[in-house]
Amino acid sequence: MPTPRTLFDKLWDAHVIVAQEHGDTLLWVDRHFVHEGSHHAFAKIGARGIPVARPDLTFGVADHYVPTRGRAGTAAIPDATVRGMVEKLEANTTQYGVRLFGLEDPAQGIVHVVGPERGLTLPGTLIVCGDSHTATHGALGAYAFGIGASEVAHVLATQTIWQRKPKNMRIRVDGVLAPGLTAKDMILAIIMQIGTDGAVGHAVEYAGSAVRALSVEGRLTLCNMSIEAGARTGMVAPDETTISFLRTRPSLVSGAAFDKAAEEWLALAGDDGGRFDKEVSLDASQIAPTVTWGTSPEHALPVTAMVPDPAGIADAAKSAHVADAIAYMGLKAGQAISSIPIDRVFIGSCTNSRIEDLRAAATVLAGRKAKVPGLVSPGSSQIKVQAEQEGLDRIFMAAGLEWAASGCSMCVGMNGDLVAEGERCASTTNRNFKGRQGAGARTHLMSPAMVAAAAVAGMIADVRPMLDGRA
Amino acid sequence: MEPFKRLTAVACPLPFANIDTDQVVPARFMSTPRTQGYGGFLFHDRRRGADGQPTGEFPLDKPERAATKIIVAKRNFGCGSSREAAVYALMDFGIHCVIAPSFGEIFGGNSLSNGLLNARVSERDADTLLGELEAGARELTVDLETQRITGGKVPIQFEIDPAAKLRLINGWDDVQMTLSFRDQIAAFQQQDSVARPWARPV
Known part of the structure; x- marks a missing residue:
């Protein structure tokens, strides 16, 4: 009998091109999103005269620098720095033949909203972007993670990326969220429990009945903040909610080809007995509206709570950190x-x-x-x-x-x-x-x-x- | 990329946990081309007052930490945003090694791409080093081959992924390395287009 695999194991295995003895593994990239901040990476490949390996799998999105008010085309952006950043993205995507969701495109938006909306984010795909919130796409059962500028240049040049396989972690949230509570309260409660480095070195799978009950939008919010718990990637196994969401998207196969693909996507769910190196559970019914009071996402508490008192924290470093956060935030202990x-x-x-x-x-x-x-x-x-x-x-x-x-x-x-x-x-x-x-x-x-x-x-x-x- | 083998230099204690990359380099500087240098942006808003001049309060600005090349910090150094500019700011300032109990993962990858050593030590060893530096110790030696930090009262072992170690010691460029696997990449694409016909955008 084959070894049972988790959702993440299956995603990983499907993308391995070369596995080196010491653990470095070359992975195939299905989708690469670039934005204005990717200018460093384009400069790197430009300096070496390397072309973009797969412009058809690369998508540009103008989001980080675009104005949100008085928008009237790139040339009309009043701030020269901001305008320069948007122009640079336009020039780079034009030069390399990359589809750009630019300032005036009716499909423009934030990269992690546009991908799922356009049907570019699919279960079973490996997605990278020079942005730490790339794990968002994992909501649809993708292996998605943020990368730095040199890695962006590497993906542009080769459509591949080197990684060491992270460990498997499962975060289960079971039960029912109270009315008025959302995926945001859920992820803040998770970070409050495990800390901002609670999932470092792990690929997180969110599971449990409360996660299943979330819409795709809710799952996108949940996976989005994986990095705030230290995880580079977070994901939810594809199910009927995922498939219904995808059925109405543009840019993907339709008819019988879609049904066939949907079957494969549903089969990505982890096998019984798949091994997790770390497991955490939360009871959804215990989650309250959650807000942060300090300067780290782990400084989160139910809205009914009080700002903590550093004097009550035994660990000296932690106490100093809390005191520093309270001072910056202009609050009072208690x-x-x-x-x-x-x-x-x-x-x-x-x-x-x-x-x-x-x-x-x-x-x-x-x-x-x-x-x-x-x-x-x-x-x-x-x-x-x-x-x-x-x-x-x-x-x-x-x-x-x-x-x-x-x-x-x-x-x-x-x-x-x-x-x-x-x-x-x-x-x-x-x-x-x-x-x-x-x-x-x-x-x-x-x-x-x-x-x-x-x-x-x-x-x-x-x-x-x-x-x-x-x- | 310049190989990293062994470094003896001034070390600066930053006794803080969760130093995020927004603090290492604030977002407003990131439109700057790398060629202009990022060293002046390092910890900009923590080091500098409203007039843009260092207040002298931040550990890196103490006279005894001039020419710092090694930083010692607490857990989760480099968490948050994926900005490689954080590594540019550290390296352009002259930092070649950060010693901490844990690192943000994207920061780790960015460090590797630029030859910045992330040396993982236990929380206890980090606290020991921080204590010794704050008590007046100045220089540390970091040897990548033996994964040892000396210069404190007792030598300390650090951890690093074997693949990362190989790349740093040899100063390997990853694009060059990848292009040597051209045939495997081509074979993968061929087989994958049959296995996952839905994976291509329509």
Whole structure:
């Protein structure tokens, strides 16, 4: 009998070209996404005169630097640096014959939203991108991971990548999430439990009934933040939810060929007895709306909790780290998290900008006013159109928030969408690092519904009472 | 890439865990071409005040840490964003080796691509080295062949993946290495197009 294999074992095995004795393995890459930040890599292959090996498997997406406001084509971007970055991507993709989802393309959006939306992200594929949130694509049963600029150059030149096989880790979430809770609360609860290096060296498979119950959008959010738990890749085994999602996508096989492929995709699920080096379990019913209070994603707590007291932490280094985070965030030990006043909100990013996310926020905001300013940036230009058809844009604007175009925007601030120094932002994004949303900016991570609740309350607030009679 | 064999140099303690790559190099500098150098961006917002000048408070800016080539830190160094610019900033500043109990994985790959040694030690050994450096020790020697760190009170062994060690010691360029497997790659593509016809975009 063949050795039982996990989902990840099967994905790995299907891509091995050369396995060296000491563990270095050359893997085939099915999809390579590049963005404005990939300029270093194009410069590297340009300097060596190497062509792009497989332009047909390479896709460009303009997202990291694109403006979200007053968009009128590349030439009209006022900031010269930003314009230069978008132009460089256009020039590089044109030179090498790579399909670009550029600024004015109706399918433009954030790379990790566009891939699944366009049917480019498929179960069983190996996907890389010079972005640490590439694990997002694992939601569809792909082996997807972020790489650095030299690796991007290597993939451009060879359509392959060297890796050592990570260990297998399974994170099970069983039971039922309470109403108003989402995949974002789930992944923050996971990181709170295992820490930001809890999954280092492992490929994570998310499993259990609560994960199965998530839509593809929810699974994308879950896998997206794998890197915040230390894992370069995270994935969910393909099931009927996956197949139904894929059936309506462009750019992939149809008819009998689709049915045949779907059979193979479903067979990727791990065998009984597949070996996991590490296992973690959570009870979904115990998860509360979760927010971060500090400067690391592991600084997460239920909204009902208090900011921790460094004096109560025995480990001196940990205590100092907590004290430092509290100081940066301008908080007090023991302060109730649900009383923290905020200055602005942001709804967007590859973590939480999909149609379901926008609907969840709009459900809370409908008929209410935001006490603070805020920006809503949909994950793709298509989602923007869909949201406008559903009237979500009018709900956001009526509440006093700004409805913008699609891009990475205020998650990383490269396009100039920044949180001012000392300002506190309730954000649907993925990183609350010092200075992430701008020098001196203070970020609290939470779900779109929780960000909407914070906007309405002017402070971090429990969304559950606001959903009475609505959800 | 320059081979890494053995390095004796000033070491600087950074007694922090989870040093993310946003701190190593803030995003706003990443549109800069590499040819302009990234050394000035290293830990920019932690080292510098509003006027852009170093405040002198950050460990790397202490006079006794001038010419630092080795950094010792706590767990999960280089976590977060995949930006290779973090490695550029370290190397352009003059850092050739980071010693820590664990590293962000993408950072690890980026380090390898650029010849920056990531030496993995136990939490206890990291704490010992940090303590000795903070108590006044200045120089360390890192020997990749024997995987030993000396210069402290007792020698410390470090861990590194064997494949990474080979690449660093030889200064191998991975594109060159891969192109030597051209035939295997071609054979894989041929066989794979039959095995997974759905894998190509339509």
